[in-house]
Amino acid sequence: MVDFKKVSEAPTRPGTRPESKTFDVADLYRGPADGAETRTDRPSPLDEKLRQAYYWIVNTAIISPYYDVEYNDQPPASYTFGDRKVTVRLPTDQSYSSYVLLPLLNLAVRRRCLLVGGPGRGKTVIAVLMALLAGYSLKEVKRSVQHGQPQMTIADLLGNPLPSTLVSAADMDDVKIAWRKWLGMRVKIIDEYNRIPTRTQSALLTVMADNYAEMYDHIFECPEASWYLTANDEAGGGTYQVIEALRDRIDVVVGAFHFNTRFLNDLLLRIEAGIRPEEIVPAEIVFTEAEQERMSREVLGVGLPGPIRRRIEFFSSHFEFFEPAAAQLEYMTKDTVKLAGVDPPTLAVQESGKDPTRELGRQTNNGLSVRALMTALVYIKAMAWFRGRAEVELEDVRQILPFVLHDKLVQDPEAPFFERPENEALRTDRVSWVRRLFDESNREYDRLDLDKDDPVARFEAEFEKGLEGLAAREVEARLVKIERTLAEWAKGRKFHGHMYDDVLKLKYLHQRYSNYLRWKRWTA
Amino acid sequence: MIEGPLAEVLARDRDRYNARFAAARAADRRLAPEAFLRFLAETLDPLVRAAARADPSRIDVVVEALYDLSLKLMDKDCLGPSSRRPLIGEAWQKLLPRIAGLLVRDPGRVAGAVSNALFHLAEDGETAAARWLAEMERLAPLCPDPDIFLAAGQVAAWRSGQAQYRESALTVWRGLPDDLKYETLGLRTGSGPSPAELEQRLADPWQDPARDGRAEKTLALTARLGGFRGFGGVFLQPPRIASSNGSLIARDDRAAWLIFADRFGATLRRWDGQPPDGQDPEGEGDFKIEKHSGRIAKGGLEVRFEALAGPSSFASTTSTLALTLPLSHYVFLVAEV
Numbered sequence: 001m002v003d004f005k006k007v008s009e010a011p012t013r014p015g016t017r018p019e020s021k022t023f024d025v026a027d028l029y030r031g032p033a034d035g036a037e038t039r040t041d042r043p044s045p046l047d048e049k050l051r052q053a054y055y056w057i058v059n060t061a062i063i064s065p066y067y068d069v070e071y072n073d074q075p076p077a078s079y080t081f082g083d084r085k086v087t088v089r090l091p092t093d094q095s096y097s098s099y100v101l102l103p104l105l106n107l108a109v110r111r112r113c114l115l116v117g118g119p120g121r122g123k124t125v126i127a128v129l130m131a132l133l134a135g136y137s138l139k140e141v142k143r144s145v146q147h148g149q150p151q152m153t154i155a156d157l158l159g160n161p162l163p164s165t166l167v168s169a170a171d172m173d174d175v176k177i178a179w180r181k182w183l184g185m186r187v188k189i190i191d192e193y194n195r196i197p198t199r200t201q202s203a204l205l206t207v208m209a210d211n212y213a214e215m216y217d218h219i220f221e222c223p224e225a226s227w228y229l230t231a232n233d234e235a236g237g238g239t240y241q242v243i244e245a246l247r248d249r250i251d252v253v254v255g256a257f258h259f260n261t262r263f264l265n266d267l268l269l270r271i272e273a274g275i276r277p278e279e280i281v282p283a284e285i286v287f288t289e290a291e292q293e294r295m296s297r298e299v300l301g302v303g304l305p306g307p308i309r310r311r312i313e314f315f316s317s318h319f320e321f322f323e324p325a326a327a328q329l330e331y332m333t334k335d336t337v338k339l340a341g342v343d344p345p346t347l348a349v350q351e352s353g354k355d356p357t358r359e360l361g362r363q364t365n366n367g368l369s370v371r372a373l374m375t376a377l378v379y380i381k382a383m384a385w386f387r388g389r390a391e392v393e394l395e396d397v398r399q400i401l402p403f404v405l406h407d408k409l410v411q412d413p414e415a416p417f418f419e420r421p422e423n424e425a426l427r428t429d430r431v432s433w434v435r436r437l438f439d440e441s442n443r444e445y446d447r448l449d450l451d452k453d454d455p456v457a458r459f460e461a462e463f464e465k466g467l468e469g470l471a472a473r474e475v476e477a478r479l480v481k482i483e484r485t486l487a488e489w490a491k492g493r494k495f496h497g498h499m500y501d502d503v504l505k506l507k508y509l510h511q512r513y514s515n516y517l518r519w520k521r522w523t524a
Numbered sequence: 525m526i527e528g529p530l531a532e533v534l535a536r537d538r539d540r541y542n543a544r545f546a547a548a549r550a551a552d553r554r555l556a557p558e559a560f561l562r563f564l565a566e567t568l569d570p571l572v573r574a575a576a577r578a579d580p581s582r583i584d585v586v587v588e589a590l591y592d593l594s595l596k597l598m599d600k601d602c603l604g605p606s607s608r609r610p611l612i613g614e615a616w617q618k619l620l621p622r623i624a625g626l627l628v629r630d631p632g633r634v635a636g637a638v639s640n641a642l643f644h645l646a647e648d649g650e651t652a653a654a655r656w657l658a659e660m661e662r663l664a665p666l667c668p669d670p671d672i673f674l675a676a677g678q679v680a681a682w683r684s685g686q687a688q689y690r691e692s693a694l695t696v697w698r699g700l701p702d703d704l705k706y707e708t709l710g711l712r713t714g715s716g717p718s719p720a721e722l723e724q725r726l727a728d729p730w731q732d733p734a735r736d737g738r739a740e741k742t743l744a745l746t747a748r749l750g751g752f753r754g755f756g757g758v759f760l761q762p763p764r765i766a767s768s769n770g771s772l773i774a775r776d777d778r779a780a781w782l783i784f785a786d787r788f789g790a791t792l793r794r795w796d797g798q799p800p801d802g803q804d805p806e807g808e809g810d811f812k813i814e815k816h817s818g819r820i821a822k823g824g825l826e827v828r829f830e831a832l833a834g835p836s837s838f839a840s841t842t843s844t845l846a847l848t849l850p851l852s853h854y855v856f857l858v859a860e861v
Binding site: 023024025026027028029030031032033269270272275276279280283 | 540543544546547550596597600602632635636637641643644674677678682686688689692693696784793
């Protein structure tokens, strides 16, 4: 039987806090009448509160019995079904439903989340729940939801100039604007954003990207907010094509799951009891404005260990390099091809000497932007924080990347990799595709033994100690080492995507050392 | 039949309150409408009337908070006819109406905190919980706001026997208004020792702060705690004592417990930490024990405890000696009092 107001008892993730021999009398007021604890200077653990919110949503609010974000602390039992060898794993560590997890992480990091899926799958409900968790009343939330529709004007979205001031105004400063209330909210919901006319999308872009609205030379500064956009069509189509800049501002994409018919009885119970979860959000999982700000700060404070950062760098380095794009190294990118108005796949056949099914960069039409990388790092940290970790683990990266890169890494469905029967499904399942890319990248990283033997990392470490006071002889030695490394690479190995940034880095270091050496000789 | 302010609020927002009851009942079919109605009539109605007398403008807030809280507590068998903690119901009927002026200011927090406190205190027996309830009825008129009321409650919890809270309760105590500093320790305001002298008395956990500590002292058996689990105690085998970083730890083959003790009580709290490292198993106290005779000495004091002769283990802090016997499931505490 489901208790619609029941919040899971802490700790929802046992073992994430160190044990203590001290007993605090503040604990006296924590118990069955939860939410009644005394005010203390000791801040409550917000990751625990967010996990409680997660469990309240999955157990009572949204019927989402899925665990697609899988964690294992021991090898999981797995079973294979059918001719296509579909693998079902039983995770051994606490695992999560992406459809609830990602919107919650988005609430913590205050970015932009797109919920996609067919009608009636609870996209708007989950967005509304996020606003309720941020402390707004249901009435406020319902009024603030912006419903995309073909007649939506900029005034509908942003507000109106007050007619009386418009008539009497001598200049623009005299015009008063009645800004729409949703602009000032910390959770913003745009329902069916792909039904908004293109011109209004541009106004929305300014609010989303730059956090302000502009009308009649007046500016409304919006607060930091968590955005939730919904769309029925995953490709961003709809009544109007979504402008690319707007799509690019979306930080994370999560798909709604289908309804598992085995849970029909739960639906029946709700209908019989007349219960609407959004009307009974427990007070103890509602976040104050200060808590939301603290959450965001705590997430950014999660550590990213060097070896894991290095694997993210390695993964990201596969995609931008495109040998046939240019004659000079620096321009050998997919961006060069796009700027020339050519589709990268049309030139891809010119790439030779490499196995096109194994070259990860061949599967995409673009590389990763700085924004995409920054977004990925924030959500990866949020995932680790949600799990009560002080530092990111590799699995956090593996689980989060697909949702951040979902729309940011553009797949080339014609790539030879997808022609293999076992990879065909990855054309449509982009979450598994990105995860597969990351797994393959890690395999390559291990094969190259980069954890132990990474010459570029050694050169970097040397360089970061600074040039000041470095003897000319030492600089010359370093230059020789760089040249030897490049010569070594040039000898036997093909020019793979992951080598591109390394070669550019060595060229950079070589130039810095050369300039320093020249200056050193001149001053001598 | 309920009449008055509670009935009016429920009637005004009938659908919402009905939906909340339906949600709670969907979760727990044992929640009988008749029992809840009886609770509303016998407990919540008089409480809401008292709140209405204190501040009629806050009635909607009070009803909403207490209605939700009572459903939550009933779901957990802490209120209503099947309550495992009858003292919580007693507090709703006696204490909360008496503090209606405080309750209306933060109803969910005050009623929830009182309920939670009684829930925890009753785990160590109804006596301590009843003592706390009586003490809160005495202290409530002296508390100007809910924060101070709840802070006084924390000090009262320590004095009702929850020795594990001693250090943090004393921190809370230092932040109380002067009159409550005296009253929470059982002293009359304006009488007795100076605040500095009080602090001095509180430095010794075995000193009653309400009494002059200069009287002649002796060594005494101050507490016996633990016992065989089969008879409602905590240990499966006769326990052994060790010291770890200034704490006393009792352990049987299955688990370990921290020992907390002072003038107002002694408690054991389950501990899942690492076993003591063995560097200082007998602790830091200057107790001297003659094992075969049970003679114990500290400073210039010496007493023979025949019943404690032949201990299986012992350890001490600067103020307390803990001993175990080979054939007993209890831990014995000796201190200078």
